[in-house]
Amino acid sequence: xxxxxxxxxxxxxxxxxxxxxxxxxxxxxxxxxxxxxxxxxxxxxxxxxxxxxxxxxxxxxxxxxxxxxxxxxxxxxxxxxxxxxxxxxxxxxxxxxxxxxxxxxxxxxxxxxxxxxxxxxxxxxxxxxxxxxxxxxxxxxxxxxx
Ligand SMILES: O=C(O)C(=O)C[C@]1(C(=O)O)C=C[C@@H](O)C=C1
Numbered sequence: 001x002x003x004x005x006x007x008x009x010x011x012x013x014x015x016x017x018x019x020x021x022x023x024x025x026x027x028x029x030x031x032x033x034x035x036x037x038x039x040x041x042x043x044x045x046x047x048x049x050x051x052x053x054x055x056x057x058x059x060x061x062x063x064x065x066x067x068x069x070x071x072x073x074x075x076x077x078x079x080x081x082x083x084x085x086x087x088x089x090x091x092x093x094x095x096x097x098x099x100x101x102x103x104x105x106x107x108x109x110x111x112x113x114x115x116x117x118x119x120x121x122x123x124x125x126x127x128x129x130x131x132x133x134x135x136x137x138x139x140x141x142x143x144x145x146x
Pocket of ligand 1: 096099110111112113115119139142143
């Protein structure tokens with residue numbers, strides 16, 4: 001770990017906003033899943049839409065229309081969840097930048113290892129070993145590489 005006096009990072013422009021295609025009712029938390037329009041194409045064997053010529057089976061890897069429909073709906077929910085996760089990480093980056101700027105502005109260091117150990121422990125307790133790796137990536141996003 002190398003202490004540095006470089007300014008705290010600021011959050012980049014929101015990439016999640018760039019793919020804000022999930023404003024449908026089905027993307028709201030708790031809303032029923034809407035099947036992907038192509039994956040839910042019933043018995044149509046090919047070219048479910050002009051935009052994407054793949055069949056529902058090709059899109060989802062399913063071998064039945066029922067499975068394709070379920071997978072398509074679940075994927076919509078996952079996309080909505082990922083959008084929220086990305087948004088929360090960006091929010092966290094902005095809050096972290098405020099902390100780091102205050103500390104650096106007061107003459108302190110960008111990094112606070114004791115606090116990082118607390119955070120690693122929280123993620124590890126909640127998610128196990130992969131949680132530790134996740135927390136390290138989150139921290140790198142928030143304070144840069146040390
Ligand atoms: O809590 C702090 O003191 C912060 O600076 C925030 C934060 C974080 O993103 O959680 C970032 C850098 C520090 O090394 C520790 C934690």
